[in-house]
Amino acid sequence: EEQLVQSGAEVKKPGQSLKISCQGSEYSFTNYWIAWVRQMPGKGLEWMGSVYPADADTRYSPSFQGQVTMSADRTSRTAYLQWSSLKASDTAMYYCARHERISGSFDHWGQGTLVTVSS
Amino acid sequence: SYELTQPLSVSVALGQTARISCGGSKIGFKNVHWYRQKPGQAPVLVIYRDRNRPSGIPERISGSNSGNTATLTISGAQAGDEADYYCQVWDINTYVFGTGTKVTVL
Numbered sequence: 183e184e185q186l187v188q189s190g191a192e193v194k195k196p197g198q199s200l201k202i203s204c205q206g207s208e209y210s211f212t213n214y215w216i217a218w219v220r221q222m223p224g225k226g227l228e229w230m231g232s233v234y235p236a237d238a239d240t241r242y243s244p245s246f247q248g249q250v251t252m253s254a255d256r257t258s259r260t261a262y263l264q265w266s267s268l269k270a271s272d273t274a275m276y277y278c279a280r281h282e283r284i285s286g287s288f289d290h291w292g293q294g295t296l297v298t299v300s301s
Numbered sequence: 302s303y304e305l306t307q308p309l310s311v312s313v314a315l316g317q318t319a320r321i322s323c324g325g326s327k328i329g330f331k332n333v334h335w336y337r338q339k340p341g342q343a344p345v346l347v348i349y350r351d352r353n354r355p356s357g358i359p360e361r362i363s364g365s366n367s368g369n370t371a372t373l374t375i376s377g378a379q380a381g382d383e384a385d386y387y388c389q390v391w392d393i394n395t396y397v398f399g400t401g402t403k404v405t406v407l
Contacts, residue, residue: 217396219344227336227344227387229396243395244302277343285391287334287349294343 184209186216186278186292193298194268201264202295204278212236214280216261217288218252222274232281233261241284268299303392305399312405313378321402323371323388331390333371335364339384347386348373378406 189203204216217232231242235254242252254261261278276295279288306324313319323333335348346355348364351371361376375382383406388399 226385226401227338227389227398229398232396241394279344285332287346287389288336288344289346289349289355291343291345 184290186280186290188276188278188292188295191296191298193300195301196270196299197267198299199264199266200268200297201262202276202297204261204263204292206259206261206280209280211259212256214282215284216252216254217279217281218250218261218263219277219279219288220246220274221277221294227277230263230276232284235259235261268297270299270301272297273299302395303390303397305388305390305397307386307388307399307402309400310403310405312407313375313382314407315380316377319375319378319382319404321373321375321386321388321404323373323399324369325371325390325397326369328369328371328390329367331366331392333364333366334389335373336387336389337384338387344387375404378404380406382406 185207187205212235215232215234218230220228230246233240233252233254235256240252251264278292280290281288332350336344337347338344347358351366352364363374365372386402
């Protein structure tokens with residue numbers, strides 16, 4: 183069964199760095215983009231950007247450009263989302279999802295990683 | 302930037318039909334995808350490219366898209382259809398999600 187499995191919940195302080203992960207299995211990892219989607223508490227879905235593991239091509243939403251870094255490791259079949267300096271407003275659930283083409287639908291989703299940033 | 306507007310909530314009686322709208326400028330020229338998200342769960346794709354169902358999604362879930370409005374229709378609503386629903390499009394190098402609609406089955 184095709185799956186995306188995300189790393190566990192994180193509790194961090196403002197100013198700290200963080201890298202969360204999303205591992206794909208049972209499908210050709212390099213044939214699909216991995217998107218990252220933010221959902222703040224009680225709010226809707228926001229696309230942050232997508233990374234293509236085959237060649238590391240990355241597309242960022244203008245709202246998140248410069249705020250986060252997306253990457254992928256083909257060997258370990260894992261995509262990453264990282265912050266260099268967290269803010270309280272980064273507190274949210276973060277989902278990864280795969281899509282076959284850059285304008286395509288997100289047909290499989292990870293279970294989500296809850297990130298809490300609090301002093 | 303492109304915006305997608307959905308009603309905040311839709312209520313439907315058990316067994317009846319619910320229609321969820323997704324409004325956007327000339328959305329009929331774009332491919333619209335729909336997701337269902339139940340409380341505490343990740344979203345699930347229910348319709349892709351306006352009207353196509355992934356495997357496992359029942360035929361009573363359908364989609365249409367024309368003009369400035371795309372619509373997700375849930376026929377024969379069941380208690381298990383209670384969820385938040387989001388539309389999505391790709392517009393000028395950006396994915397845009399709708400504002401989301403909470404569906405309540407009475």
